[in-house]
Amino acid sequence: MTAIAGNPLLLERxxxxxxxxxxxxxxxxxxxxxxxxxxxxxxxLVMLTLWQHAPLPVKEIGRLLQLDSATxxxxxxxxxxxxxxxxxxxxxxxxxxxxxxxxxxxxxxxQALAIPGQVVDALGGDxxxxxxxxxxxxxxxxxxxxxxxx
Numbered sequence: 001m002t003a004i005a006g007n008p009l010l011l012e013r014x015x016x017x018x019x020x021x022x023x024x025x026x027x028x029x030x031x032x033x034x035x036x037x038x039x040x041x042x043x044x045l046v047m048l049t050l051w052q053h054a055p056l057p058v059k060e061i062g063r064l065l066q067l068d069s070a071t072x073x074x075x076x077x078x079x080x081x082x083x084x085x086x087x088x089x090x091x092x093x094x095x096x097x098x099x100x101x102x103x104x105x106x107x108x109x110x111q112a113l114a115i116p117g118q119v120v121d122a123l124g125g126d127x128x129x130x131x132x133x134x135x136x137x138x139x140x141x142x143x144x145x146x147x148x149x150x
Contacts, residue, residue, distance in 0.1 A: 015140075026123070027041055029119060029122045029123065030044065030119065032122075033115055033118050033119060033122070034115070037108065037111055037112060037115075038082065039108075040075075042067075042071075042075055043075055043078065043079055044112075044115075045065055046061060046065065046072070046075055046076070046079060046085075047079070047084065047105070047108065047109070047112070049061055049064050049065060050085065050099060050101055050105065051101070051109045051112075054099065054100060054101045054105075055088075055098045055099060055100040055101075056098065056099055057090065057096045057097065057098050057099075058072065058073075058076065058087075058096075058097045058098075058099060059096070061076075061099060066145075076099060079105075082104075083102055083104045083105075084101070084102055084104050084105035084108050085099050085100065085101060085102060085105055086099070086100045086101075086102050087099060087100075088100055
């Protein structure tokens, strides 16, 4: 283990603490921006996945978002009740359920186009910094996922 200069147990020096604080703060920004669309942040992530790849099997949505079915299923039920997605059995494999966008789900995408810009503005408007942060967090996540396999 690499020793951190000084006290390695200072709260302010913990990566987990910085990530937890940033996560809560950024999600509050998203919550405020997503509320008029009737979406929670996790639902927004599902919709982003579908806007990019629909139709998709439920298992693939879970894989892409790193969510288990116990977390994903209630979200999908809610989105279906809201009329933005539709669950259908796969024609190729009846055991598989595919998620399709409805017309309302496609229209919701048009309303969501302003969200990334609103988030950037709310976080200080420094797009290059946010892109760099995204790249760093993507590497951190990949390393954390890889460490689970060791």
